[in-house]
Amino acid sequence: MEVLFTIKLKPYQEERLVTKFPDVTFHFDKSADDKEIETAAAIVSYGSNINVALLEKAKSLKWLMVASAGIDKMPLAEIADKNIMVTNVRGIHKTPMAESVLAHILALKRSLPFMYKNQEAKEWNRRVRSSELKGSKALILGPGAIGSEIGRLLQAFGVRTIGCNRSGNANPSMDEMIRFDGLLDRLPEVDYVISVLPSTQETRGLLTEEHFQAMKETSVFMNFGRGDLVAESVLIEALKNEMIGHAVLDVFENEPLPVENELWALPNCTVSPHVSSLSGKYVERSLIIFEGNLEKWLKADHTLDNLVDVQKGY
Amino acid sequence: MEVLFTIKLKPYQEERLVTKFPDVTFHFDKSADDKEIETAAAIVSYGSNINVALLEKAKSLKWLMVASAGIDKMPLAEIADKNIMVTNVRGIHKTPMAESVLAHILALKRSLPFMYKNQEAKEWNRRVRSSELKGSKALILGPGAIGSEIGRLLQAFGVRTIGCNRSGNANPSMDEMIRFDGLLDRLPEVDYVISVLPSTQETRGLLTEEHFQAMKETSVFMNFGRGDLVAESVLIEALKNEMIGHAVLDVFENEPLPVENELWALPNCTVSPHVSSLSGKYVERSLIIFEGNLEKWLKADHTLDNLVDVQKGY
Structure with a gap:
């Protein structure tokens, strides 16, 4: 052979x-x-x-x-x-990806980007707007091996986890499971929407403007699955109009993300160059x-x- | 009254x-x-x-x-x-501080500072040197309320935790407990040295050059307790000579950290302006x-x- x-x-x-x-x-x-x-x-x-x-x-x-x-x-x-x-x-992928997701969530919550910028300017600036992850609520799209590991870690931080997939079957890392058809109803209550969905007929374009309008203004949207989950134009509008608080994106419609793409420069968007699974x-x-x-x-x-x-x- | x-x-x-x-x-x-x-x-x-x-x-x-x-x-x-x-x-303080410590550990492990810098330059750069927290070993100086919460979260990430204090008494968030007099012997094997010690007669100047020489060249030293745990000159030498891989400091000998202090500009040092407990x-x-x-x-x-x-x- x-x-x-x-x-x-x-x-x-x-x-x-x-x-x-x-x-x-x-x-x-x-x-x-x-x-x-x-x-x-x-x-x-x-x-x-x-x-x-x-x-x-x-x-x-x-x-x-x-x-x-x-x-x-x-x-x-x-x-x-x-x-x-x-x-x-x-x-x-589950370990490096879950660690990446938690890294981004905690960095935002504990003001790391603000701190790094101030250090460059040698500026002792304590006007952080840090808050706590504990007590928040996360919705995980695609609670498979990776999504479950993210859920398990979030639970350790005292986060309530809602898993969302086709079946809605129980999962020990999710405090609750819902199906895709129940997604829209639950978005207004969650602080994090985290997708690790693969690209399939069912997931392509799953999220639309309506979903971003339903999310909390302070919520963080994280796409670590595939870039075709949502049209990039919809996402850019949601960020520009502050429908959501922040996005962390590891995947894009076109990779590498072209230099002229608006996402690079949006202050409420973190561009991760498809590296969350690397180790x-x-x-x-x-x-x-x-x-x-x-x-x-x-x-x-x-x-x-x-x-x-x-x-x-x- | x-x-x-x-x-x-x-x-x-x-x-x-x-x-x-x-x-x-x-x-x-x-x-x-x-x-x-x-x-x-x-x-x-x-x-x-x-x-x-x-x-x-x-x-x-x-x-x-x-x-x-x-x-x-x-x-x-x-x-x-x-x-x-x-x-x-x-x-x-235990929740915001433990979340801050984990934020810094994961940010370094998953290359967030590198990513943020590249985003500013709109550069799609996948040459991250990300690794995994899972499987590493941490030594926590001062396993009280805050230290134990740090230990509990590290354990959830699959990190082996060694607590170190005066008594060496057992602690459920520490896989192992040692006393101050056993500290030096164990430094060569750990990836993270995290202090949340208060400032007391016993802790002032507890760490010396000998301790930094004993640490792994790749190790991360984190001081979230008090700035007098180690002479700043010792720490600066350790970082300049790459005796350790990185330091994350939330406390300093003099606060605010004076603009002329070398720590601000060291590439392997993160300056956090005493904000890790804020929430x-x-x-x-x-x-x-x-x-x-x-x-x-x-x-x-x-x-x-x-x-x-x-x-x-x-």
């Missing part, structure tokens, strides 16, 4: 794989243009280089391991057509999932971990 | 006190120069205006309520001499403690809450 990596590994990681799987031929450090694509049964990539042209060339491909959570940019119809199995690394431990964690799945694959056990439902898109 | 406030209250708070305690004469909005000082049995202040001159004038003073945690700047010997009871508001809920919470104590006082019950041991200084 041949496995091709377009993800760059450290030498010790390559050695470990070669030693651990003597019957597998590994092609490390390859790109989509390399001819080994044709004979690889498995490809390990970040997903962004998987397109129709590559699928045409990859005649032996049976398993695509994507070291990312979202697969919305990939040609899913063609992948389904060719019966290629797809696994991702969902779950490994020094990322590749190693992805490899551990891959190695477990490769062991199964070699035993013809196709009940892989983190299998993606290509039809549903997550 | 006469009670004098040098703390400014909101009209509704004054009205509540007058209604709730009809037998008490309240003097609101007073300063140390007002003649009502002479007849007041209780004074409610932030503590900074309590000096020997005031104590001379306050001939009827029996109870001093200080809406602050530290009383180290007050003339303690004279207060003890005159048998004046002192209560403070320890405990009400919009501060005065109201202080009043609630005061009201409970006033009820006791009027019943000649002198087992007041938050009584300060004037001899020990905390």
